[in-house]
Amino acid sequence: MGFRMDVERFDELLTELQKNYRIYAPVLLKGKGRYSETDTIRYAEINSIKDVVFDKKSVFSPKEVILPITQTLFYFTEDNVIEPKVDEKNILIFLRSCDIHAVKRLDEIYLRNRFADSYYAALRTKVKFVLMECEKSFENCFCVSMGSNRTDEYDLFVRLEDGKVYVESKNETFDGLFKDEENAEVSPKFVLENETVVKIPENLDQRVFKSKMWDEYDERCIACGRCNFVCGTCACFTMQDIFYKDNPNAGERRRVWASCMVDGFTDMAGGHSFRKKYGERMRFKVMHKVYDFNKRFGYHMCVGCGRCDDICPEYISFANAVNKLNDAMKEVE
Template sequence: MKLSKSKVNQALDMLAKEATVLVPMIVDGVSKFAPWGTEGKLALDIVNTLLPPKDALFPQTEKMYKYKVSAETAEVKEITDSDKQVVFGLRSCDMHSIDCMDAVFLTKGYVDNFYSRKRENLTTIAINCTKSNPTCFCDSMGVDPNNAASADMQLIDIGDAYVVEARTEKGKAVEALWQPLLEAGEGTATPISCELKLDMAGLPAKLRGMFESDIWDDGYQACIGCGTCTYICPTCYCFDINAENHGQEGVQFRCWDSCMFSEYTRMAGGHNPRPSKKERLRNRFMHKLAYFDERYNKNLCAGCGRCVVNCPVNIDITRFIEKVKEVPVNG
């Protein structure tokens, strides 16, 4: 079945009746996944939005508990509201990032309730890439820009229409909803690949042995220690828990945190095991390319290129990967 591009707006209207539909849009100059109906321009043709869709599942600030203390009792209430959401038009790299967050928040013996509630209520509709940015390198990271395997539904761009491939129950429900709009027809898209190629073979294992390498002594100095790379990264999932206190009551919330901030690892008493930008940058790269692979067997970097474009001082993870490759083994 296929969905004509001229009917995309109708299809989104239909979805929006049942759920909040997040679509790539340019809102006030910023490209991001915004609820359908927001004032802005639908932007299905751009390769990557500036802001990834991760806050559909992992909002920058998420209220967790309300609490209230009165004379001798304390009341704690978990905040469980979670609306149905659909992310429409996400790319394979962003789908990969959702796979990474699933691994973190749902596997290895711990399920994060706040995340899992949102995840159960989320339907993902991916669109294949028909072009890549010069900064894209997802296929080097094990992501296929032509197909997001774990999405609930894959749309394949065949020029004037999308071929609809529902893969899960949630995806089939969307297909059923769209039935009046769909036409018979099949088609394939010409597969694309990224121009920027990185050789990742053996890299995570090699990096694991390079914690003390002098490779870290160079390149970190330019970092200004801001959180841009981590906040626009689709896979970064670190958070801090904090409370907003109002006398006898308040709200416990969690909010994004960044390993690039000095305060991130500061302990009670003031000791900081990552005292300088060198240790912080090392942690970011090691987490992306080595530690995550060790625990979950995939790269925490999706190869979307957002940090490569947006780092204020052009610190480039792809150049770092090349540099690691050049280091002789045991060097």
């Protein structure tokens, strides 16, 4: 069902939705960029459709809403362990097609990978998606190559155009909210081509581990992990026990995002560590995105959002690394 309304009316409906939902979207954060006096676009709660940045790609993915950067798993004392309460409100997230596909990848890891993660599930079951369309491709995107440029797995679609808000509802939960609004034909537009094109070799296998292509990343990569942290499908975390100063026998256990690219990620008891060379870490990351995950779940982990290419301070392109696999396979054969 499609509807059309003024911005002011849509904001009134947003206020109504906020009684039961926390509503997140990409917003402009003034002065919060990685360089001094620069801005950035990240996910935050909104109160108006005018808060949403439709024409630029967010630096971070919406992953941080349902998989927080730092998440308390439980509080402990000498005698008790208590899990934190989960917010009663549901979650409504504005996101693009590639990011909806990225959440599907997280679901595979956290819900269908042997055992369901209860902490992830507690938030994930509350989530509904508001699709944002991409009329044209952003820089470094290669979603078409990864098949994530289109989706029909959304609850609402919202377009802001010429002072009017167009809404498509695919979830009967919201039908009552819009029943008095003007009917309109509404459907999203999807990107059909990207400037960046990625081709994954059909014969890709573990022989590519021996290729010399990984050696260049020993010098170029600085192991900062930014590529992992902005990625919508990276799911790794580490654990931290926080002890309170006023009572060293009480505290909390947190899980915190981790990165396969940074020092210490593979440290083991006894001082052993894997993949000390940065090229080896790059190899692990690339192959996990376009080989290992596919072998287990039947499709590629990477969705082609291009955020890793956007954020890298050394201008390392993940898309180029994947394309180099074609020559690398010829090399090892």
